[in-house]
Amino acid sequence: MIPNTKYKIPNTKKVALTGGAASAEALRQINPFVMPVYPITPQTPIIESFAKICADGKADTEIITVESEHSAISAAIGSQAAGVRTVTATSSQGLALMNEILYIASGMRLPIVMLISARALSAPLNIHGDHSDVMGARDTGWIQLFSETVQEVYDNTIIGTKLAEKSELPIMVVMDGFTTSHNVENLELLSDEIVKDFVGEYKNENALLNVDKPVSYGPVALANSYFEFKLDQEKAMDEVVDNCKKVMKEFKEISGRKYNLFEEYHMEDADTVIVVMGATAGTAKDAVDKLRKEGKKVGLLKIKLFRPFPYEAVAKALKNIKSVAVMDRAISSGSMPALYSEINNTLRYADLNDIKINSYVYGLGGRDIFIKDIEGIFNDMMGGKVDKKVRYIK
Numbered sequence: 001m002i003p004n005t006k007y008k009i010p011n012t013k014k015v016a017l018t019g020g021a022a023s024a025e026a027l028r029q030i031n032p033f034v035m036p037v038y039p040i041t042p043q044t045p046i047i048e049s050f051a052k053i054c055a056d057g058k059a060d061t062e063i064i065t066v067e068s069e070h071s072a073i074s075a076a077i078g079s080q081a082a083g084v085r086t087v088t089a090t091s092s093q094g095l096a097l098m099n100e101i102l103y104i105a106s107g108m109r110l111p112i113v114m115l116i117s118a119r120a121l122s123a124p125l126n127i128h129g130d131h132s133d134v135m136g137a138r139d140t141g142w143i144q145l146f147s148e149t150v151q152e153v154y155d156n157t158i159i160g161t162k163l164a165e166k167s168e169l170p171i172m173v174v175m176d177g178f179t180t181s182h183n184v185e186n187l188e189l190l191s192d193e194i195v196k197d198f199v200g201e202y203k204n205e206n207a208l209l210n211v212d213k214p215v216s217y218g219p220v221a222l223a224n225s226y227f228e229f230k231l232d233q234e235k236a237m238d239e240v241v242d243n244c245k246k247v248m249k250e251f252k253e254i255s256g257r258k259y260n261l262f263e264e265y266h267m268e269d270a271d272t273v274i275v276v277m278g279a280t281a282g283t284a285k286d287a288v289d290k291l292r293k294e295g296k297k298v299g300l301l302k303i304k305l306f307r308p309f310p311y312e313a314v315a316k317a318l319k320n321i322k323s324v325a326v327m328d329r330a331i332s333s334g335s336m337p338a339l340y341s342e343i344n345n346t347l348r349y350a351d352l353n354d355i356k357i358n359s360y361v362y363g364l365g366g367r368d369i370f371i372k373d374i375e376g377i378f379n380d381m382m383g384g385k386v387d388k389k390v391r392y393i394k
Contacts, residue, residue, distance in 0.1 A: 015187060020046045028053045030196075035088060038066055042182060091116060099137065102170075110170055114170065115175075118177050120364065132329075142170045148282055159251050188255075266299040274288075306342075309342045324358075328360070358386060361391070
């Protein structure tokens with residue numbers, strides 16, 4: 001329990017939930033106006049849990065059942081443009097099916113919140129977790145916020161709603177399929193009143209239904225204006241990093257939980273560091289703890305905000321490191337993996353050219369990653385095994 005000065009009610013309640021149910025609890029408290037959705041494994045528990053909440057009269061959200069994920073994101077654009085807070089959820093091929101419309105949502109500057117249980121893409125068919133789907137959508141103009149734990153799923157849903165609306169851009173709140181979406185963990189829920197006060201009432205002054213201020217969404221923009229539209233959109237994306245810091249700072253004030261663009265774990269004197277996103281950070285922390293007991297100076301950098309990528313802040317965190325291993329849970333076919341590319345770009349951006357860097361791909365299609373595997377990565381780096389090619393942890 002954190003000190004309570006503003007509210008005359010308990011700030012938190014301890015519960016045990018899956019990641020899907022935790023995100024549904026956050027949605028209950030946010031109480032969005034519309035949620036168009038189509039079920040797909042392992043996203044289904046999100047909407048299943050939230051639909052029950054609505055059926056029990058605990059939220060007023062209009063859930064729209066549509067014929068596909070393409071229709072879900074199209075309906076989300078319509079309701080958000082009309083002027084109401086809108087959320088949706090998806091996974092894997094569902095996100096891929098939305099791809100055409102993702103660019104329209106970001107180009108129209110609509111702060112839709114999309115919950116994603118990250119999952120492998122077909123073919124062959126695989127329903128288990130990796131980051132292939134969200135990495136495929138990384139350049140669609142959406143903010144991307146990754147979650148390690150069920151607690152972070154809950155918190156990021158609340159943080160993400162405020163961040164998207166503050167930035168006037170859509171956001172993907174990502175959890176690892178099954179690993180986080182279906183596993184039960186202990187977490188703390190904030191009170192309904194606190195969450196409602198934190199996110200505030202959504203107001204879109206440029207709503208289509210605002211007859212006092214007529215606007216047009218999706219006009220034609222030819223060569224004489226399209227460039228300017230995209231530059232304005234990119235300027236908004238550039239402001240997300242500062243917006244994210246501010247929103248996370250405000251969230252700490254109501255929850256006592258401190259978040260940043262990334263988490264530094266035993267980084268203060270580390271020589272060798274692993275960079276990773278999502279649920280695997282928990283396993284990596286166990287590996288760090290084990291090697292620390294053996295006197296080895298290792299650490300972890302867990303990226304939370306992947307889009308936009310916070311180059312300057314990450315460079316500052318890595319400036320005193322001797323070697324870095326980057327773990328990606330997705331392949332970028334024909335190129336280097338996405339997170340590795342961003343860390344490599346960060347080092348070049350900051351002239352940190354003496355830092356050794358290796359790329360590792362792991363966990364495709366839900367394959368487990370163990371402490372011993374991560375120990376092996378650390379030992380590779382500490383032993384000076386640097387390779388310009390991608391290594392695969394199978």
